Amino acid sequence: MPVAERLTDDDLELLGELGVEIAPDQPSAHSAREQRIIAGFEEIERFVETHGRLPQHGEAHDIFERLYAVRLERLRASEECRHILMPRDSRGLLAGDAPPETALSDAALLAALGSEASAADDITRLVHVRSRTAIKAAEEIAQRSACKDFALFKPIFDNVQRQLATGERETVKYQDNALVEAGHMFILGGQKLIVAEMGELFIGDHGRPDRRLRVVYENATESDILLRSLQRALNKDKASRRITKADYGPLFSAIATEDDLPTGYIYVLRSNSADPFIVQNRAVIHKIGVTAGDVKSRIANARTDPTYLLAEVEIVATFKLANINRKKFETLLQQFFSSARLDLALQDRFGSAVKPREWFLVPLDVIEEVIERIKTNTIDQFQYDPTTANLLQT
Template sequence: MAELSDLELLAELGVETTAEPKRALTPLQERIIAGFEDIQRFVAEHGHLPRHGDDRDIFERLYAVRLDRLRSLPEARELLAGLDRDALLDGNGPTAVAPQELGDDALLAELGIAPDAPDDITQLRHVAPRAEKRAAEEIANREKCEDFETFKPQIERVQADLAKGAREAKAVDQTEVTLEEIHPGNFFIVAGQMALIADTSDAFVTEYERKDRRVRVIYDNGTEATMLARSFQKALYRDETARRITALSAGPLFGDVAEPDDLASGTIYVLRSKSAHPYVAEHRELIHKIGVTGQSVAHRVANARNDPTFLLADVEVVAEYQLFNINRSKMEGLIHKALAAARLDLAAGDRFGRTVQPREWFLIPFQAIDDLISKISDGSVTQVRYDPMEARFVPAGT
């Protein structure tokens, strides 16, 4: 009798020898895995599970909600069982939400997907392939922005500024976008949508020994995403239509056009605080910091949350006005003298526990600030003062 090969012997014994085809992952499963990998990276970086709570970073809170949802879904737990090397799904840590049956669209929304149409579940829009995302930490999941109404007026204001020419949308491929510019208050256009950098985490060092941070990005279609600043920078460079939106500008002061031999002297900047202090929160649209700097405004405000002169909070850049051939300190003195009656009595503590009293915050509507800039331009700023009761400038002698 001829000797049987191993495969023939298995066949004789009724054992199926055909290799089981590798199961392809659906787009939904890809997104579940990608979202779980984000949570794993957070745990690796911070040494603990993401936690709930108003005092937590917005990104940590988003991951905590996502982990709760994954724990509550049997199909997600089954899919991730082989990837959960740290037993994140075993129920330890933050309390999980009660399990519930979700349809595909609802599950997509919970895991960071906002489908445009029912059949969009088969497409991965604005998201890099899984392998590329894992290797380079590309743009994270987009989610519905629950507090979009907070950002909508600001976005509409910038859109109006673009329409009337007060701001410009400059091609990214013509000028470098630094990580410093990917900062709260700055606007870009990417993938055809206006994007506002709304918040940022503290800087950290990646496994590649590079400094990075996570940013919260609000899109004009009502969605948001959390991602690495470098990933957002890469997305801008890869998009041939990407644009950087310039800050609001009234052009060079003391002249409509800068002459070739004019020397830049600095920038007047107007800021709003994002402080959670009750008084600031209540009057946020009227409280402005007005100063003059020789640095870029982005660099000046980069460490705002740690600087008592910025009330230890991030800020929104409302406007910038470029100066030419002007003494910066004297210009700042003129501005503060004209606005003296509107100066706010605010205080903040420094890192040594001492009380610091910033002198550049004023209770004044932005329209009046624009009027002030006009008076600086025509040279009449020395002849006026701001009257808080009338909310306008009046002759200095009255």
């Protein structure tokens, strides 16, 4: 097979969309010694940019800040370091006095950190300095912080975990589809994540479009990683996966055809029990089920069946199903309303305790809305709030 002599613009664009880094790193003009000095200085610059001031000595300050303070003074005092760093010192950090006699040495600070500095340590062997490659990788991933509104996302992660277990969702290799959009979910580094928000489009490195994302992780942290950085991370992680949207199959047909195979009915029942709690809440207590046969035949012996609360029931709604796995659909409905399941124990005719599992504290109009959401394949964007008896958009 012939091999292209060079990448075309179309090739570059395609690779860029896949999040593949295509521009080779330029060889450094600095020696390893000089790179260590520059890396140490850049960490001090980041501290100043973050805190708006120079690092300071003193027990009241973080041990790393004190280490940066000592490092800056030693860089200022070294003519070799000043020669290397002056062209890149845009903030004028190298202007200052020699270190005071009371300043702690690197060795003393490292001792406080539980580390030991060898006698060979000098300014060119700055400690706690990451390589430029490591710094770039860390900046690509972006620093995570605590997700303050994680309570909004936890039900999503919990629901997705249940759907993965039941087969309503599955995971596929990320490389099969590089698309990243708001609401998409992935597994990266063994953790599930959701793309919660996407920022404004801008032109990034190599003239390619990029966005700043808000990504929330299942361990209650979040990051503002760049879109292309997330794509690169997903591509580099050989175990990364895309979590598919819930697939419920062809639940309903918009138009009936001769090929439709009737698979049953969704039915919604209301109990005529004389139990005080049921009487008080009769309008919002419903049984949701699916049957392959006639609903009226199904409830003929309700009075003697704990499944129907040992009382007569009335049919308040039915929905015809076609071309679907009715059991899977029933499971979906009952899992969606699991937070509102009726907690009631009854005794059957043999005196055994029975807890019916298909009765829920849900208004009829909400049940109808959920069925409609399933038809439009948007149910994964909602959750049921039993305290307000409403659907909430996630």
